[in-house]
Amino acid sequence: MKALCWEGVNKIAVERVPDPQILNDQDAILKVTLTTTCGSDLHLINGFVPTMQAGDVMGHEFMGEIVEVGPGVRRRKVGERVVVTSFIGCGRCWYCTHDLWSLCDNTNPNWDLEQTALGFESGGVFGYSHAMGGFKGSHSEYIRIPFADYGTFPVPDGVGDLDALYASDAAPTGWMGAHLGGVKPGDVVAVWGAGGVGQMAARAAQILGADQVIVIDRLPERLAMAERYMDTETIDYSRTDVQAELRERTGGRGPDVCIEAVGMEATTAPDGQYAYAMVKQRLRMPKERPTALREAIYACRKGGSVFVLGVFGGMVDNFPLGVLMNKGLTVSGAQQHGQRYVPMLLKRMASGELSTRHLATHEMPLDEAPRGYDLFKHKKDGCVRVAFRPHA
Numbered sequence: 001m002k003a004l005c006w007e008g009v010n011k012i013a014v015e016r017v018p019d020p021q022i023l024n025d026q027d028a029i030l031k032v033t034l035t036t037t038c039g040s041d042l043h044l045i046n047g048f049v050p051t052m053q054a055g056d057v058m059g060h061e062f063m064g065e066i067v068e069v070g071p072g073v074r075r076r077k078v079g080e081r082v083v084v085t086s087f088i089g090c091g092r093c094w095y096c097t098h099d100l101w102s103l104c105d106n107t108n109p110n111w112d113l114e115q116t117a118l119g120f121e122s123g124g125v126f127g128y129s130h131a132m133g134g135f136k137g138s139h140s141e142y143i144r145i146p147f148a149d150y151g152t153f154p155v156p157d158g159v160g161d162l163d164a165l166y167a168s169d170a171a172p173t174g175w176m177g178a179h180l181g182g183v184k185p186g187d188v189v190a191v192w193g194a195g196g197v198g199q200m201a202a203r204a205a206q207i208l209g210a211d212q213v214i215v216i217d218r219l220p221e222r223l224a225m226a227e228r229y230m231d232t233e234t235i236d237y238s239r240t241d242v243q244a245e246l247r248e249r250t251g252g253r254g255p256d257v258c259i260e261a262v263g264m265e266a267t268t269a270p271d272g273q274y275a276y277a278m279v280k281q282r283l284r285m286p287k288e289r290p291t292a293l294r295e296a297i298y299a300c301r302k303g304g305s306v307f308v309l310g311v312f313g314g315m316v317d318n319f320p321l322g323v324l325m326n327k328g329l330t331v332s333g334a335q336q337h338g339q340r341y342v343p344m345l346l347k348r349m350a351s352g353e354l355s356t357r358h359l360a361t362h363e364m365p366l367d368e369a370p371r372g373y374d375l376f377k378h379k380k381d382g383c384v385r386v387a388f389r390p391h392a
């Protein structure tokens with residue numbers, strides 16, 4: 001079958017790879033009908049995630065049709081149209097039964113690699129390095145889904161493919177940021193990053209009752225999207241002093257909840273801090289540029305909450321611990337616990353309360369995926385997300 005493979009830093013190609021097979025009783029095989037780019041894939045392409053190997057199939061946000069089930073699959077059947085969460089959960093361990101699905105104890109066969117890097121192991125995830133399980137990704141015609149009973153969700157008839165697709169990763173991730181970040185009715189919420197994840201966090205904050213939601217980015221087309229589809233306020237950080245502007249718009253207090261949806265490759269208006277961070281990242285010293293996170297910590301109101309959705313992989317530099325401590329902030333983060341949120345999100349999509357299709361600014365056959373990633377990585381042509389059709 002065809003699949004998009006990682007071949008090295010900034011090298012990806014559509015290749016022929018073996019068809020997937022049922023390996024365990026609880027596996028299903030999915031015919032992938034739609035699979036999309038995610039900001040996390042850029043960290044792979046740009047070489048910031050270790051333990052990728054040439055030939056690895058990329059992709060973790062997808063939907064499709066079940067074409068085969070193992071003898072241990074109880075809840076799913078062949079022919080069902082389902083969306084699949086990016087993290088794989090066994091459904092039975094302590095973490096899965098406490099709704100902390102991305103921390104599953106049983107789905108990362110390469111747990112020792114992650115132990116070495118981070119001192120713990122997470123659950124496995126599709127198409128995202130050997131340390132995170134070495135699972136083949138969804139940018140392919142077919143994919144093996146372990147623990148299919150827990151990670152696949154039937155899509156209601158009224159929900160279109162381009163909505164259901166983003167119930168895989170962007171929508172539950174955004175929802176988790178607002179929910180675990182503690183957004184309450186009446187809150188002021190600021191979101192750094194107007195990509196798919198940031199936009200979904202902003203929408204979740206609104207649905208959870210926030211009075212004022214402010215989205216921060218520098219890309220005008222993304223800010224316009226947040227205004228048009230979610231009616232949020234926006235700030236262009238390349239033209240504005242974000243700290244001063246947030247104080248101004250919040251009666252001097254700062255947002256109650258700050259959600260970081262940017263991650264380790266943040267940019268800023270070019271100042272000394274950014275140049276310093278870039279040099280260190282190029283030298284692979286501390287690799288990450290936590291500029292949006294730092295800004296969120298400085299901007300948050302005293303005693304407020306900062307939630308980190310953007311992906312970081314290890315050590316960060318220039319982290320304002322003294323601000324966090326003295327200001328009484330709660331700072332937390334997580335990889336998405338999709339299984340907890342997807343059924344609820346699909347219901348909201350079915351009722352029309354939540355829509356994601358506008359994120360798919362580009363659609364194309366999987367054969368054109370390298371072009372799609374070029375648009376997505378360089379934010380050309382207003383690209384927010386590219387949806388690939390492997391069977392087009």
Ligand SMILES: NC(=O)c1ccc[n+]([C@@H]2O[C@H](COP(=O)([O-])OP(=O)(O)OC[C@H]3O[C@@H](n4cnc5c(N)ncnc54)[C@H](O)[C@@H]3O)[C@@H](O)[C@H]2O)c1
Pocket residue numbers: 038039040041042043169170173192193194195196197198216217218219222237261262263264265266267268291292308309310311334335336337384
């Ligand atoms: N926690 C999870 O489970 C999870 C799931 C999906 C994605 N992610 C991560 O979330 C992040 C966002 O994903 P995405 O798909 O929306 O990515 P994206 O690349 O489409 O969007 C990132 C946005 O951040 C903006 N940005 C860069 N620097 C900024 C700054 N200093 N201030 C404000 N905005 C800034 C960029 O202009 C861009 O619009 C990535 O790090 C991704 O890896 C995490």
Ligand SMILES: [Zn+2]
Pocket residue numbers: 038039040041060061086169170
């Ligand atoms: Zn993702």
Ligand SMILES: [Zn+2]
Pocket residue numbers: 089090091092093094095096097103104105106107
């Ligand atoms: Zn588990």
